[in-house]
Amino acid sequence: MRGEEVVAALKDSISDDVLIVSSNGNVSRQVFTFLPQPQIYLRGSMGLPMSIGLGLALAQPKKQVIIFTGDGNFLMGLSSLATIGNNLPSNLRLIILDNGSYATTGGQETVTSSLDYLKLLEGMGIKHFGSLNAIESPTKLSEAFEILLTGDQTAVLHIVVGDDVENLENIPWKPIEIKEKFLNKFG
Amino acid sequence: MIDSAELISYLHGHGFTLASGVPCSYFKELFIELEKSDKINYVSATREDEAVGISCGYYLGGKQSFVIMQNSGLATIGDALTSLAQLYQIPLLLFVSYRGLEPDTDFPEHSIMGDVTEEILNAYNVPYEILYEQDWQDTINRAIEEMITNNEVVCILVEKGVLSE
Ligand SMILES: Cc1ncc(C[n+]2csc(CCOP(=O)(O)OP(=O)(O)O)c2C)c(N)n1
Numbered sequence: 180m181r182g183e184e185v186v187a188a189l190k191d192s193i194s195d196d197v198l199i200v201s202s203n204g205n206v207s208r209q210v211f212t213f214l215p216q217p218q219i220y221l222r223g224s225m226g227l228p229m230s231i232g233l234g235l236a237l238a239q240p241k242k243q244v245i246i247f248t249g250d251g252n253f254l255m256g257l258s259s260l261a262t263i264g265n266n267l268p269s270n271l272r273l274i275i276l277d278n279g280s281y282a283t284t285g286g287q288e289t290v291t292s293s294l295d296y297l298k299l300l301e302g303m304g305i306k307h308f309g310s311l312n313a314i315e316s317p318t319k320l321s322e323a324f325e326i327l328l329t330g331d332q333t334a335v336l337h338i339v340v341g342d343d344v345e346n347l348e349n350i351p352w353k354p355i356e357i358k359e360k361f362l363n364k365f366g
Numbered sequence: 367m368i369d370s371a372e373l374i375s376y377l378h379g380h381g382f383t384l385a386s387g388v389p390c391s392y393f394k395e396l397f398i399e400l401e402k403s404d405k406i407n408y409v410s411a412t413r414e415d416e417a418v419g420i421s422c423g424y425y426l427g428g429k430q431s432f433v434i435m436q437n438s439g440l441a442t443i444g445d446a447l448t449s450l451a452q453l454y455q456i457p458l459l460l461f462v463s464y465r466g467l468e469p470d471t472d473f474p475e476h477s478i479m480g481d482v483t484e485e486i487l488n489a490y491n492v493p494y495e496i497l498y499e500q501d502w503q504d505t506i507n508r509a510i511e512e513m514i515t516n517n518e519v520v521c522i523l524v525e526k527g528v529l530s531e
Pocket of ligand 1: 182202203204205223224225249250252253256271278280281282283289298340445
């Protein structure tokens, strides 16, 4: 499965109540295209989806917050994982869509291939649900996702996805519209 | 010297409930008071751009926070500022220590950033004011009003001795 196929497959498991932060480039377009709107679609601030998700989870402790990040974004903001491990808001979930590349900018390799994600997460004191290889075992996705969402603690799901990407349309909303529509959720 | 506990109460009175940042010795007292505070939740960040991210996420969750950093951190937050906070017009208050001024000559690591601190803020189009003990409430009021009215990032520069010995 490619990243956008994974995102699209999760559609039915995501309730309207869930708050999503999506990293810049393709991932935010995938979330915009396939998941309930409005969510936080990052145009820039590469590396910051984890910190933005942490802030959001602290502000809205009764809502579940899911961060969708590419591996390039994840690696750039790696130290935010330590901060998340230090705070562990029970409503925060992180999904790493690991395609091993900066797909948005042409598929250049990231340094992900030499990284042991699970050991990293363990070292940061963060619960994880293993690595799911969505290329080899796509049928395991919905169960893994269900487990991720039903727990009562900060948790991470690392998903290995294909690096061949479908070009999705640019997000038509202006950044200010994204902000206003998202803030409207809270009345 | 401004009483840090009073400053925290004052900011809390204006709706701030969280702070994030990276320490500078100019804010030593403020960090001691934040540790004790049940009004403002302090989230220690690993980098200043992360602190901006946490604050922006907190705002997108409907709540207001502020960021504390050394002026060296202004070099780190460029992308967080321009492609997140300013792009989405997120109101954000930055407390930035103003290091590198005389008589800070024992710390050469601050002198070059000290020389360009205000130029950087001008280049980023971040309005700023320098905080003084006499009229600190007025300064903070103006900054908050500007931040809210224009949905913008506003900076308060803090020199040595204003918030800590
Ligand atoms: C600070 C910064 N550097 C570089 C870029 C250019 N850029 C935009 S998206 C992207 C790739 C993001 O990679 P990843 O998070 O793995 O997502 P993918 O593109 O693989 O879906 C890059 C490098 C940027 N936007 N900001």
